[in-house]
Amino acid sequence: MPFDVVISGGGPNGLMVACELALAGVRAVVLEQWTTPTDEQRANGMVGQVIRLFQRRGLYSRLSGSPAPPTPMPRYMFAAFPLPLHQLADNPVYTILVPQRKIEAMLAARAEELGVEIRRGHAVTGLTQKDDTVIITVDGPDGPYEMETHFLVGADGGKSTTRKLAGIGFPGVTNDRTVARAAHVTVPAEYRDAVTGGLRVPGYGVIPPFMHHRTERGLIAYAPFPDGRTLLSVSAFDLPEGDEPFSIAELQQALAHVVGVEVPLGPPTGDGPHLLRRNSGGQTRLAERYREGRVLLVGDAAHVHSAIGGPGLNLGLQDAVNLAWKLAATVQGWAPEGLLDTYETERRPAGERVTMHTQAQSVLIGPGPEVTALRTLFGELLENPAVLQYIADLIAGADIRYGSSPGSPLTGRFVPDLGPATHSGRPLLVDNTGTLAEIAAPWSDRVDVVTAPVEGATALLVRPDCYVAWASADAQPDRETLRASLIEWFGSPR
Structure with a gap:
């Protein structure tokens, strides 16, 4: 019997995909070529929306060692410019200083709690796609063997074997x-x-x-x-x-x-x-596409760029959460048509923005008096509060908005803190009007109805990746637009 999903790569991004799939009830196995977690020093922490994402999943305290929620940083940097973020009314820049190996160990422990199988010392060496499965050749400790899976996720880094085997180009600059x-x-x-x-x-x-x-x-x-x-x-x-x-x-x-x-x-x-x-x-490189049939890419397998400002884990881990719920919906058969394709249409632009701003920062930190002159001008621009907010949102990835649906300013944005409700990773209808449960009832197998105070909204439809699919501030929300959003994101009712 084929696995639902095989994940090539047991770093933070691959493990995050595995955890999210497990929350959704999808069977996955992680193949990691190294027999033990690497001691190589990589990232020294995380910055941006991913901090709030971890908090929404109940994982932040496992890294911080404290039950206290994260707080934004009063200062950060962009192209070696100090940013006085404490001046902002809405500061989106959160950080946590922990080595990547600790992040990876925490996610591995969480995956094992959720029943995910992690095979260490196993590396993907070949693949063949069929209509509804992928046949994978694996080199394991006891020799090569084959696996069959419905989907293969490449989370195997910038030199991704999965990407190369799938024939996905990786253009960019060195x-x-x-x-x-x-x-x-x-x-x-x-x-x-x-x-x-x-x-x-x-x-x-x-x-x-x-x-x-x-x-x-x-x-x-x-x-x-x-x-x-x-x-x-x-x-x-x-x-x-x-x-x-x-x-x-x-x-x-x-x-x-x-x-x-x-x-x-x-x-x-x-x-x-x-x-x-x-x-x-x-190197700055971006995969030509994030999907080839039943093979999908996340993290460094899809994009590599300068580490200036520490955007790598913020980008990759959000890739993982965006992909996992759509993949789970597809495996379980309730995904609306085209849902899995929205992984690329939503996350590749996010990758483009990170590669753009890291390249721009590389120019701004470059040598020579002409760059110094450019920095003087850029520093003057940063004195404008609107520019400072723009750069802070860019660093954090808080400028990302999925779709262009009319209505509430919350639509398409990262959800406000709803407490433990988002720990489950399930779609949520936040109904503070007490009038919408019957609308969501036909989707009760995949959408939970909860109440939680939300500033500026009486009701929200929240995707598993913690982005708002629909929102209303009315005492009597429009039921037809809610029903349309339920169908758009969570498929036909039972």
């Missing part, structure tokens, strides 16, 4: 202008600024913590994490990669090159894993 060097280090106490927590460089000034700092010769990020680790990253524009293995001494030389002052750096202390990484250039 930029080899910079070399990025990063490592966990120790810094002498006298170089730590007691007021800001930044890196005090004699004769130069203070490099603020957790912010990108640009000079005309490079970019610096100094991050003294609460757990005692200190991460230093230096991207230099005219300091090519050498033939010797990368070392902290080379990072120290790169820092001196960028700021013009020597700063002593030592090896990290405490438990690892510790980062020691040198990368040349970067």
